[in-house]
Amino acid sequence: MRTSERLPGHPDFLWATADPKSSYDVVVVGGGGHGLATAYYLAANHGITNVAVIEKGWLAGGNMARNTTIIRSNYLWDESAGIYEHSLGLWEGLEEELDCEILFSQRGVMNVAHSLGDVREGRRRVNANQLNGIDAQWLEPDEVGKLAPVLDVTDRPRYPVMGATFQPRGGIAKHDYVAWGYARAAAALGVDIIQDCEVQGFETDGDTVTAVKTSRGRIACGRLALCAAGHSGVLASQLGVRLPVQSHPLQALVSELLDQVLDTVVMSNAVHVYVSQAHKGELVMGAGVDAHLGYGQRGSFHVIEEQMAAAVELFPVFARAHVLRTWAGIVDVTPDASPIVGHLAQWANAYVNCGWGTGGFKATPGIGSVFADTVAHEAPHRLAEPYALDRFVSGRLIDEHGAAAVAH
Amino acid sequence: MSSRLPTGGTRLDRSRPVTISIDGQDVPAFVGDTLASALLGSDVRLVSAGIYSGRPRGVMGVGAEESNAFVQVTSGPGEPMVRATELEVHEGLSVERIAGRGWLPEGIDHTRYDKVWAHCEVLVVGGGEAGVTAALEAAARGVRVVVCDDRPALTDARAGELVSHPDVRVLTRTTVVGAHDHHHLVAVERRTDHLGDDAPPDVARRRLWHVKAAEVVLATGTQERPLVFPDNDRPGVMLAGAAATYVRRYGVLPGHRGVVWVAHDDGLADAVALADAGVELLVVADVRTTVTPALADALAERGVPLVLGAEVVGTDGDDDGFLYRVHLRGPDGVVVHDVDLLAVSGGLNPAVQLWSQAGGKLAWSTEAAGFVPAAPPPDAAYPLSVVGSALTGATGAVTAPATFFCGDVDDADAARVYLDPQRDATLADVRHAHLAGLTSVEHVKRFTTIGTASDQGRGFGVLTVGVLAQVLGRPVTEVGTTTYRPPYTPLPFGLLAGRDRGALSDPVRVTAMHDRHLAAGVPLEDVGQWKRPWYFPQRGESMHDAVLRECRAVREDVGMMDASTLGKIVCHGADVGEMLDRVYTGLMSSLKVGKVRYGVMCSPDGMVADDGTVARLSDDEWLLTTTTGNAASVLDTLEEWQQTEWPDLDARFTSVTEQWAVVALAGPRSRDVLAGLAPDLDVSAEGFAFMEWRDATVAGLPVRVMRISFSGELAYELHVPAAWGGALWDAVASAGGVTPYGTETMHVLRAEKGYPIVGQDTDGTVTPVDLGMAWAISPKKVREGRDFVGARSLVRDESNRPDRRHLVGLVPVDGSTAIAEGSQLVDAGADLAAVPVPMHGHVTSAYASVALGTPFALALLDGGRDRLGEELDAVDLRVPVRVRVTEPVPYDPEGERRDG
C-alpha cells in the first residue's frame, strides 16, 4: 500500500492567549486573517505594538477557517489589480516574513469560459492583466486539457469549455497556517490576542470612539480598526453607520483524500463550481453564495447539489468521489463586489475594512499591510483610496462582478 | 483457519455463498456479510494501512464509527474509500487495500442515481426498538410516517406490523445524512449496491431522499467509543461491542484468544457474549473499581477472570505488526497476555450528529459519559426530539477522566497512541498543540487533523475531547465538541448530481422552429440555456463567408431569423403604465394602444441593466420584450419592485417567452414579402409606421406583427403562438428568396448601426448616457422630478464626468486588419513592455462588415465622444492593431432605411 508524505509540521509555539488590558492604542475587532494581518503589520511596519485583536470566538474561526484558499491577482480593474497584486507579492515572501510554513503553492488558477461571452470577457481581462504587468494567459481548450487532464474539454458537456484565463502565479495556501502564522508573529511583537471576547457596543465622545464594550468588559481604544467580515454591518450599525453590505452564507466542501488528479485550480463561474486538490489530496470545492441573507453560517443543501452536478459535468471522474464535510461562512457583499477600506464615515479614529465578500482570503497580506498603514497614518494608503466608503455616494464604483463575474 | 462459526449469524444467508476478493486474493463469504465480517470470517486481518506510517490496520468497529477499515472498490463502477463495515458483499465484489487515500477510476460513471421527494408528518430516524415504538405511536395517530434505518432490515419483532401500516413507509439501507433548516432532511438509500451484477438495470443504484417532515424523531442510538493506549491501532484491537456483534450478526469469531478491557457495564455484557461464542478470554479488565455484581458473576461462571481498576498500557505486534501481546496493568502490576484479540470499550456515544446539525446544543452528561442533546435548536422551525439510547449512552459508565484515558504515557509512547488512525494522528500531536498554546478543541482538531477523516470523528472524536480535557486540566464540559457538519456519512458526488448530468445538467431550451434548424444542419450557439442558429452555411461555405452573405442579403434584399428567444413578459393591470415609468428610464405611460416604444432599464446604481421594447396591447395589457439572457432577471426585478416597494400598484406580470414564436423579417424587400403573406394587412409606410404593431393574418396564421428593427433595415417581427412557429417559419421561408440568418449576422447588423447589446457592450458600469442614449431618459420625468430606478444615480457628478467611458466605433487604420473583441485600448505606439500601460477602454464587439467594406468594432473609451478621429492601439494578447475612433453608428446614421 502506498503511503503519503506528511505535511510540514507546525512551529513549536504559536501564541499565548491574552486577557484584555484596560486600554490599547489600537483595538482591532475581529480575529480573522485580516484582523491578524493588520495587527501584525501595525507592529512590524509601524512600531505600534500596544494593540489588541479581539475575537468573539476561537481565533480565525470565521471565514478564515472556512474559505477555499484561492489566491490570484488577475482582477479586471486597475484599482483591483493594484491591491491584489500587492497582496500576491507579499504572499510570495510570506513564509520568510512570518518564518513558518503556510503551504503557499503557486499551481496556477484557471478560469474556464463556456460561451462566446465568457471568451470575450476572459480575453478582456487577460489583456488588462498583461498591460498591468500581471502574469495572465489565454488558453485554448486543448491547452486547458493539458493543464487539467481530468477536465472534460470535449464537446460532450452541456456547456463545453471554450477556453480559459490562466494565472500561473495564482494558487492556494493553508488558511489555518496563515492565520496562526500572523497570530504568532504579531504576538511575538507584543500584540495581545484575545479570544472568546465579543464586542457588543462602543463608547464615544464627540466624533471619537473611546472604548469598545465587550463580553469581558470595557476596553479603551486610541484607534478602532474593524475587521469583522460578515458581521461588519452589525458592528458599524452600533456606531450609527449603515454599511452598504449584505451578509450571505457561502458554502464549501471537501472530499476524502484522493491520489492527485488535478494540479491546478479550476474555476468556472458560468456553471458555478470551482475546485482545487489540496495538499493532502482532498478536493476542495465551492460555488456561489446562497441567495438568502443571514448570519446563520448555514447554507441550503440544493446549492451543494447544483455545485456537484456542475462538477461532475466538467470533471466526469469526480462522480465517484465523496463529500465528506460541508460548511458555510458568512460573507459581506457590497453592491460593486469590491471591498470597503478606510475611515468609518464620520468617526475620526475609526477605520473599517470589510466587503471582501467571497474573495478576501487572497487579500490577507495585502490588506493587512495597507489597512495597517491607513490606521497608522490616519490617512488612506494609496491602494486603499479607491475603496473609500463614500464611493457609494459619489458613484465612483469599482464593479468587479459585471465585467468578469469573478468570485473567489 | 477460519473464524466462521458453524452456525449463527442473524444477517447471513448461508445457503448463498459468494466469493469476493481483496488485492486479488479470493475470500469466501455469504450473502448478508459485510466486507469486514467476510474478512474476519476468513481471518484476513489486514484491511488498510496508516496514511503516513504505513502501519497495518484492521477492522475496529462494525458500523459508521469505523475509522480504520476503508478500501478501494474496484469491481462495478468502482469507488474510493468505502467503509468495510458497511459494504455488503455480493458475488464478484473486489476491493483493494489502501493507505488512507483512495483514487478516482478513470472514465465516466454511468451509474444511475435518483432523487425522491417525500413528505410526512413524522420522520423517525433509526428503526431500532425506540424508533419502532415512536413510529407505531405516530402511525396510531393516523399520520404519515417515514422510518429510515441504515441496516438491511429492521430486526424489531414489531417490524411487520409497522411495514403493513398504510401510512408508514419504511426505508431500509437508508442513512439520514443531513438535518437542514425548514423541516428538510436528506437521506441516502442504497438500493442495488448489495446486488452486484444481479442489480436490475431499471433500478437506480442509490436514491437521495429529500424528506420534508413536520416533526422529526431521532432514534439514532449510540456509537461505541474505544479506549486508548500505546499501539492501539494494531489489527486485532477492536471495539468490544463490535466484536460481540460480529458473533451475533455474522457468525464470526473476531478472535480466538482475547483480552477485554472496558469502562462500562455494556462492555462487560459483550465480554460474556464473546466468552459464550467460544473466544478464549484470558482476562476481562475494567477501568472501574466496582461493577454490577450480576455481570461479574456471569464472567465468574464462565471461568473468566475479572480485574478491576485495570488498564492496558501497551501491545506488541508480530512480524506483520498484528496484535500479539497485551500489557495489562492491574492492582498487582503489569501482566503480559498472548492474544489475537483485544476488545475495548470506553463508552457509548449518543449519536447526536443530526441533532447538532439541526442546530441543537450538546451537553456533557456524566451519567451517559457522553455528549447528549441539550437545548434544542434556538429557533427550531420544527419539533425535533430524541428517544432511546441516543439520550442515555452506556449503562453504568464511569465518569472519571479515566473513561477516556488511563495512566501516564511518556512522550515517546504518545506518538503511538492513535487518536485518528486514518489520519495517523496521535496523542503526541495533541500534546504538541497544547504546548503550542492552543486551547480550543477546534484549533486542536485543525492542528492535529483529528476528526477530519472519512469517519469525521465518529470513532475517536469524543475520546479526543476527553484526552484534550486531561491535557488541559479542564473539565470535559468546558472543552466541548467541535461542530458536527453534514453529511453524516460521505456522499458520492455523482449521487448529489443525480440526473442533472449531460443534456439534463441544465435545461436545453429550443424554439418552436428548432426541428427546422436541425434539419437544415445549422451550427447552434449556446445563448444562456437556449440553442440558437449561429449562421446558415450553404454547402461548403465558411462561417465568415456565410455571415457576409447573410448580411448582404438583409442589407440589399430580405432575410429572416428566428427571434423567438427574446424575453416576453405580458403585464396586466390599471397601473402598468405607472409601474413601467418607474422601471424604465423612458416614459411609457403615454404610449398609445397600437404603438411600440424602445426602453432602457437601469439598476439602482444608474447602470444599464436591460433594454427592449414595450408594446401597448390594450388599455391595461402591455407586452415587454427583454434581451434573451435577461428574460428571467427582468421578470424578477419587476416582481421584486412591485412586491416589496409598490404593492399598491395594480400590475401583474406573466412570462410568455415560450408561448410565442417570433420570426424577424428584415431588409428592403421585407415589406413586399409581408404584403404577399398578409394580403389583408395595410403595409404601406403610412398605414403601418415604424414602432407600431398590428394583429394580422399572415400565411393563414394569427400573427401579431410589430414594425421594429434591430438591423437598421426596414423590418418586422412576426409573433405567433408557439404551436404555429414552425408553420410560420416555413411560410416565410417559402415566400421566395428570403435568406435565413443567425445570431452572428444579427450581431453584425446591429453593430453596424451602433445598437449596443446589453451584457456585451455594457458590463454593469455603463449608463444610458455613456451609450449615447441620453434620449432614452425621459426629459419630462426628469423635469417633473419623477423617480425611477437609477434616477438618483444618473444625476451624480460621477455619472456625468466628461471622461466617462463612452460607446464609440473603431475602424482599423489600414482598413483591413481585424480588431479582436476584448482588446484593451492604449495610446497609439505605447510601449507594451513598459507596464503598467495606461488603458483607456476596451473593444466590446468586433466584426467584418460588407456594408462598410472594412472590419469595425464598438468600444467603450474614456471620454470617447470627444476623441473621434483619434488613433489608438487595440491590444489583444500583446498584439496591437492601430485603430481610429469613429461615431458608434457607422451605417446609415440618419436611419432612413429603417424608417422609410
Ligand SMILES: Cc1cc2nc3c(=O)[nH]c(=O)nc-3n(C[C@H](O)[C@H](O)[C@H](O)COP(=O)(O)OP(=O)(O)OC[C@H]3O[C@@H](n4cnc5c(N)ncnc54)[C@H](O)[C@@H]3O)c2cc1C
Ligand atoms: C466558503 C468560503 C470560501 C471562500 N473562498 C475564498 C477563496 O477561495 N479565496 C479568497 O480569496 N477568499 C475566499 N473566501 C472569502 C474569505 O474567506 C474572506 O473574504 C476573508 O476571510 C475575510 O476576512 P477575515 O479572514 O478577516 O474574515 P473572518 O475570518 O470572518 O474574520 C472576522 C472575524 O470577526 C469576528 N467577529 C465578528 N463580530 C465580532 C464581534 N462583535 N466581536 C469580536 N469579534 C467579532 C468573527 O468571529 C471572525 O472571526 C471564502 C469565504 C467562504 C466563506
